[in-house]
Amino acid sequence: MAYHSFLLEPISCHAWNKDRSQIALCPNNHEVHIYKKDGTKWTKIHELKEHNGQVTGIDWAPESNRIVTCGADRNAYVWTLKEGTWKPTLVILRINRAARCVKWSPKENKFAVGSGSRLISVCYFEQENDWWVCKHIKKPIRSTILSLDWHPNNALLAAGSCDFKCRVFSAYIKEVEEKPGPTPWGSKMPFGELLFESGGSPAAAQTSGGSGGWVHSVCFSHSGNRLAWTSHDSTLCVSEGGKNGTLTSLSSETLPLLCVTFITENSLVAAGHDCFPVLFVYDGAKGSLTFGGKLDVPKQAAQKGISARERFQNLDRRASETQNTDKDLNTLHKNSISQISVLEGGRNQCTKFCTTGMDGGMGIWDVKSLESAMKDLKIV
Amino acid sequence: STATLESPINLKSMSLDCGKKPVQAQLARANSTQVVQFTTCELSSKELLLQPVIISRNDKEKVLIEGSINSVRVSIAVKQADEIEKILCHKFMRFMMMRAENFFILRRKPVEGYDISFLITNFHTEQMYKHKLVDFVIHFMEEIDKEISEMKLSVNARARIVAEEFLKNVSFSNSFTCKTLNKDDQELKYDFHCFLFFCCSSENEETRKNAFLLQSWPSLWSVHIRGDKL
Numbered sequence: 001m002a003y004h005s006f007l008l009e010p011i012s013c014h015a016w017n018k019d020r021s022q023i024a025l026c027p028n029n030h031e032v033h034i035y036k037k038d039g040t041k042w043t044k045i046h047e048l049k050e051h052n053g054q055v056t057g058i059d060w061a062p063e064s065n066r067i068v069t070c071g072a073d074r075n076a077y078v079w080t081l082k083e084g085t086w087k088p089t090l091v092i093l094r095i096n097r098a099a100r101c102v103k104w105s106p107k108e109n110k111f112a113v114g115s116g117s118r119l120i121s122v123c124y125f126e127q128e129n130d131w132w133v134c135k136h137i138k139k140p141i142r143s144t145i146l147s148l149d150w151h152p153n154n155a156l157l158a159a160g161s162c163d164f165k166c167r168v169f170s171a172y173i174k175e176v177e178e179k180p181g182p183t184p185w186g187s188k189m190p191f192g193e194l195l196f197e198s199g200g201s202p203a204a205a206q207t208s209g210g211s212g213g214w215v216h217s218v219c220f221s222h223s224g225n226r227l228a229w230t231s232h233d234s235t236l237c238v239s240e241g242g243k244n245g246t247l248t249s250l251s252s253e254t255l256p257l258l259c260v261t262f263i264t265e266n267s268l269v270a271a272g273h274d275c276f277p278v279l280f281v282y283d284g285a286k287g288s289l290t291f292g293g294k295l296d297v298p299k300q301a302a303q304k305g306i307s308a309r310e311r312f313q314n315l316d317r318r319a320s321e322t323q324n325t326d327k328d329l330n331t332l333h334k335n336s337i338s339q340i341s342v343l344e345g346g347r348n349q350c351t352k353f354c355t356t357g358m359d360g361g362m363g364i365w366d367v368k369s370l371e372s373a374m375k376d377l378k379i380v
Numbered sequence: 381s382t383a384t385l386e387s388p389i390n391l392k393s394m395s396l397d398c399g400k401k402p403v404q405a406q407l408a409r410a411n412s413t414q415v416v417q418f419t420t421c422e423l424s425s426k427e428l429l430l431q432p433v434i435i436s437r438n439d440k441e442k443v444l445i446e447g448s449i450n451s452v453r454v455s456i457a458v459k460q461a462d463e464i465e466k467i468l469c470h471k472f473m474r475f476m477m478m479r480a481e482n483f484f485i486l487r488r489k490p491v492e493g494y495d496i497s498f499l500i501t502n503f504h505t506e507q508m509y510k511h512k513l514v515d516f517v518i519h520f521m522e523e524i525d526k527e528i529s530e531m532k533l534s535v536n537a538r539a540r541i542v543a544e545e546f547l548k549n550v551s552f553s554n555s556f557t558c559k560t561l562n563k564d565d566q567e568l569k570y571d572f573h574c575f576l577f578f579c580c581s582s583e584n585e586e587t588r589k590n591a592f593l594l595q596s597w598p599s600l601w602s603v604h605i606r607g608d609k610l
Contacts, residue, residue: 028506142427143425143427162428214428335505336510
């Protein structure tokens with residue numbers, strides 16, 4: 001495990017370049033900083049200053065080496081590297097609220113932006129006019145889109161929203177691509193078609209006392225047949241597309257998870273307000289989701305024994321036997337983890353992943369060493 | 381175990397413990413999503429609000445926790461058993477709320493029905509450790525009752541001293557009838573009230589000051605009065 005503390009401020013979002021030698025991140029302000037790996041150190045090599053509001057999403061297209069950023073100023077910029085500096089191109093998203101997340105499509109000919117305007121802007125480059133054009137997906141989104149993820153076929157898009165639902169839309173744009181073949185999620189895919197919608201509604205939550213919550217993060221598996229999402233009611237759900245489509249959910253005892261990714265077709269790593277990543281294992285045959293283990297290796301704190309007298313005193317004063325003062329968090333990250341990204345191995349054979357959080361730090365986790373460090377940890 | 385739950389002190393610590401998880405959970409939320417021009421705490425949509433939670437010991441002492449996508453409001457209703465506690469609590473809270481700017485997480489006005497409110501936004505959690513914020517709020521709730529009891533004790537002690545000093549210096553004229561406490565409390569209080577009233581317009585400044593003070597603390601009139609001194 002490696003941990004690098006970049007800043008004192010939270011890292012709002014980050015993205016890696018293709019060979020993982022550079023990372024672009026937003027230090028909780030209007031700028032994007034690009035750091036380059038220098039042995040064990042990181043040096044800042046670029047500062048991208050164009051946004052007027054906080055940068056809320058960054059994505060780096062590995063093949064075409066373009067960066068797309070979106071911000072609270074309702075704009076998105078596509079940055080291209082020309083003669084050693086990054087030059088921005090404004091993209092008109094036609095939204096009247098902040099943009100919240102952005103993702104390049106797998107073929108990098110489109111990108112999607114989720115916003116507080118309750119819609120998704122899918123943008124593609126129009127050659128004739130030499131500018132980026134966007135199309136909107138509006139129905140039936142009822143609230144802010146918090147997260148997006150593309151299906152490997154470049155046409156389907158999963159979106160998690162504050163209206164408690166996770167949905168799969170078709171973002172097929174006939175101007176830039178061929179009609180996609182059928183998938184377990186559906187076969188008719190005109191632009192904006194809703195192919196899947198999870199349960200959960202704010203009204204139900206109010207009455208039944210909390211079934212559902214804001215969907216913080218969505219992720220397709222490597223094959224695209226499985227979709228996972230985390231929600232503010234501390235649940236993780238996995239859905240398999242298809243006629244016999246199943247939906248499994250697990251309520252975890254942790255605080256809400258803010259980000260999730262598949263590391264194999266059956267294993268997921270998620271992290272959130274508890275400041276440590278956790279492993280989940282999904283069994284497709286049984287349709288079950290189980291908690292695999294906490295992935296942080298805590299420092300071995302000096303465990304002093306508690307005398308019987310102290311136990312009684314604590315029981316009297318705090319109604320619990322131990323003093324959970326938690327003066328110091330014994331986790332790698334000292335504040336919530338807000339984003340997780342796969343570094344090596346892709347989503348089916350991930351060997352390394354990276355987490356960034358509100359403590360301004362970045363953790364790089366090696367899957368093999370985690371497996372050996374924690375007994376009973378199995379990554380299937 | 382049942383023994384723990386029944387003890388009143390532990391009921392409070394239970395509620396403190398119970399308070400910790402919801403506060404922690406509520407403190408877990410992201411940046412405001414509805415941005416018009418500036419990020420604000422005003423929320424335009426109902427779905428961005430969490431279910432409010434009330435943890436109460438009885439209907440007079442309770443904590444209300446209201447969460448939303450970018451902030452948490454924690455309102456506390458403090459135990460106020462009698463007049464003095466009410467006044468002390470009110471003044472104490474007012475003192476802090478007037479300095480809310482320096483407090484960062486304090487709200488200038490309490491929520492209706494409560495004595496003090498904290499407003500913790502995503503900006504605060506970005507700048508400060510969340511678990512420390514939770515610990516602070518819990519600690520605050522623990523300490524507040526203690527502080528008010530201490531203040532009440534010291535007020536009573538001071539008033540007792542003042543009353544003694546005052547009554548040492550005073551000599552009753554013959555036109556006032558005074559009976560000792562053992563006989564007729566009512567008459568004593570009535571006459572004492574007249575007496576104080578006249579003392580308020582005395583030429584002696586000390587007498588005046590002490591008379592005013594004693595007038596505002598009727599509970600002090602049960603101070604033991606030695607017959608010969610009066």
